[in-house]
Amino acid sequence: MAVSRITPPVSRPVSLNDVKLHLRIETNDDDGYIDNLIDAAVVHLELVSGLKLITQTWRQYLDVRPPSGMIRLGVGPVREIIAARYFDANGVAQTINPLNMLVDAISTPARLLISGGLPVGQSLNGIEIDIVTGYGDSATEVPDSLRRALLLLVAHNYEFRGAVPVGQMPASEPHGFRTLIAPFRKINL
Numbered sequence: 001m002a003v004s005r006i007t008p009p010v011s012r013p014v015s016l017n018d019v020k021l022h023l024r025i026e027t028n029d030d031d032g033y034i035d036n037l038i039d040a041a042v043v044h045l046e047l048v049s050g051l052k053l054i055t056q057t058w059r060q061y062l063d064v065r066p067p068s069g070m071i072r073l074g075v076g077p078v079r080e081i082i083a084a085r086y087f088d089a090n091g092v093a094q095t096i097n098p099l100n101m102l103v104d105a106i107s108t109p110a111r112l113l114i115s116g117g118l119p120v121g122q123s124l125n126g127i128e129i130d131i132v133t134g135y136g137d138s139a140t141e142v143p144d145s146l147r148r149a150l151l152l153l154v155a156h157n158y159e160f161r162g163a164v165p166v167g168q169m170p171a172s173e174p175h176g177f178r179t180l181i182a183p184f185r186k187i188n189l
Contacts, residue, residue, distance in 0.1 A: 002061045002125070004073040009054035009134065012038060014150045022151045023158060032159065037044035041153040045146065048178075049185050050109070051076060053142050055134035071112045072138040075133045078103060079111035081107055083130040086118045093128075120176040 019034055020026075046052055058075045064072070065086075081103055084096040098113060104111040112129065135141045156174035164171040 001072075001074050003058050004027075004061075006059050006130065007057035008009075009052075009056045011041060011054055011138055013053040013139050014038060014154070015139065015149055016177040017062075018139070019146075019151060019154050020149075023155055032044070033161070034154070036054045037157050040167070041157065041169070043051060043149050044153065045150055045181065047099055049146075049181050051184055052133040053135060054139075054147060055079065055137045057082070058131050058133055059151065060129045060131060061127075063124055065114055065118045065127060069114050071114065071129070073110040073112055073129070073131060075131055076108065076110050077135060078105040078131055078133055078179060080132040081112060081129060082132055084112075084114070084128070086127045088119060145180045146184060149177050152180065 009177065016031060016035055019038060020031075023034075037116070042053065052075055060070065060071075060074050081098075081101060084098075084101060085093045086096060088094050096118070100115045102115075103111040104113070118127065133141065139147065152174050153170060156172070156177075157170055158176075160171065
């Protein structure tokens with residue numbers, strides 16, 4: 001299973017002003033650097049939690065439909081399945097009828113049940129599922145503990161700035177970060 005982002009989020013789960021207030025910074029001198037720290041913190045939190053915070057669209061690729069028809073979705077929280085298709089023997093995309101799909105967005109990870117057979121002709125990535133994921137379009141819809149975890153991580157990285165380049169952050173996580181995100185984490189067994 002592979003996934004790729006189709007549509008990025010239109011906002012952030014924490015703003016520059018949120019972070020500056022948290023850090024008690026009153027100047028604009030480090031705004032660009034703090035912006036980069038926010039982006040790095042969001043990427044890290046989404047990676048370790050398995051969650052997408054702000055609404056965005058992802059495409060999941062599968063080689064074949066599992067015999068049970070049950071597909072574990074690779075991103076969450078799932079808001080909606082906007083399209084699903086398979087490629088026939090001629091390589092032509094065929095839309096999967098929405099009436100043949102049932103989404104279980106409550107389970108972790110979320111699941112999609114596709115009933116009926118799919119005559120997939122393409123042996124690699126023969127099925128594509130477009131998924132809208134995220135808690136909402138704005139920061140206020142993201143759970144408070146996840147936003148607090150981001151503020152904690154940005155503050156930690158700001159305090160230890162220069163230890164590693166922004167692109168390699170975080171070099172470490174602050175105490176309490178994992179505790180704040182624990183109720184939301186996707187755990188693989």
